[in-house]
Amino acid sequence: MRSATTPLDLLVPGPEHLPLDPAERRLAELYAASPGDGPSVRANFVSTVDGGAWGPDHRSGSIGDDADWRVFRVLRAAADVVLVGAGTARHEGYTALDRPRDLPGADRPLELALVTRSGRVPQQLADGDRPPLVLTGEAGAATARRMVPADRVVAVASAHDPDEVDLRAGLAALAERGLPGVLCEGGPTLLAAMLADDLVDELCVTTSPCLVGPGPSRIVAASPAGAPGEEPRPAGIPASPPTPARLAHLLHAPGSGTLLARWLLR
Ligand SMILES: NC(=O)c1ccc[n+]([C@@H]2O[C@H](COP(=O)([O-])OP(=O)(O)OC[C@H]3O[C@@H](n4cnc5c(N)ncnc54)[C@H](OP(=O)(O)O)[C@@H]3O)[C@@H](O)[C@H]2O)c1
Incomplete structure (x- = not known):
């Protein structure tokens, strides 16, 4: 049963104005990563x-x-690393990444990691002088190795389907490469x-x-078929609670x- 007792804060207009700052110090503070062990993922x-x-x-x-x-x-x-699906890399024309030059830390390299089941690395990335890391399954790894150097291919096959990508293992592999x-x-x-x-x-x-x-x-994105082994459910109904x-x-x-x-x- 809902009740109308939740306090509300009026955030906009807010109490703080962020003036333009070429170094974006206040924004960087606001978006500072929460400290923790292992990979941290922000979307x-x-x-x-x-x-x-x-x-x-x-x-x-x-x-x-x-x-x-x-x-x-x-x-x-x-x-440390930008992670994208191959569809985004294709549609948005991703090439090797550089950090924003005018913000602190610009001299550190910024890695790009591509998630792909097929292993098809978009041509503009495969042809570039800094190819992405490619997180993929077994079949995808064979394809990707024909497009980028083998040490850029991270084969992280899922246990239930070797051609699927185990994303958790992929994040662990990135952390092992110093990209948490x-x-x-x-x-x-x-x-x-x-x-x-x-x-x-x-x-x-x-x-x-x-x-x-x-x-x-x-x-x-809506899953077209639902997860393997999942009970069929009426279209548009979420698989889990909010x-x-x-x-x-x-x-x-x-x-x-x-x-x-x-x-x-x-
Ligand atoms: N609004 C936003 O902020 C935003 C952000 C990014 C992109 N977009 C838009 O989204 C559209 C693309 O959508 P999309 O859903 O196709 O993008 P996507 O998730 O980047 O690409 C889907 C493709 O990425 C690979 N992939 C994604 N998840 C995977 C997984 N768990 N395991 C294995 N491979 C995986 C597969 O590549 P393979 O086919 O190679 O196997 C899959 O076909 C574009 O129009 C883009 O502009 C919007």
Whole structure:
């Protein structure tokens, strides 16, 4: 039974204004990673007000704005490795990554790790002089080794299907390579799998002040078939009860109305 007794804080307009700062010191403090052992995974996504994960060009950039970009750069500056699904790398044209040059720590390399079942590394990444790390299963590893040097292929096959990727093992392998701080930039298929395996510590979500109508996926893709062994259930019904999320902060861009939230899932 619900009751109407939850206190509410009015966050917007908030009590603190963040002036423009080329070094983004205050934003970096706000998004500082929570200290802990082992891999820490932060996902960063943008969504329209009506829940769309991309715009008419099938890219997320067309629903993001300058406010989103400001936080996007700070999160990249804080990460050891950016993790993306192969679909995002293909649609968004990912190439080897550099940290934002004007933010602290810019001289540290920023690794890109690609998750792919097929092992098909997008050509622009395979051809580049800094190929990504490729997290994949057995069959995918054979394909990926034809596209990138073998030491960039991390075969982390799942126990129940050797061609599937064991994402938890993939994160452990990244941590073993000195890359414990993971920033997952997409896409919806990868985020769905990461959440299903309870691997995401926090979710940064920009709500973009626009609607795109039906068509695009949400930031968490629907599973077309459900998990192996799962009982069939009516379409549109979640497999599990809601996961609680705790708001760490909410930023508001007064010009555009864009909202930027940091949600902690632990
Ligand atoms: N709104 C946002 O913040 C945001 C962020 C990122 C992307 N996007 C948009 O999302 C769209 C792409 O969506 P998407 O769901 O296709 O992206 P995605 O998750 O990046 O790509 C899906 C592909 O990645 C690989 N993959 C993902 N999860 C996997 C897993 N658990 N195991 C093995 N392989 C896995 C597979 O690649 P293989 O086919 O090679 O096996 C799969 O086909 C684009 O339009 C992009 O612009 C939006």
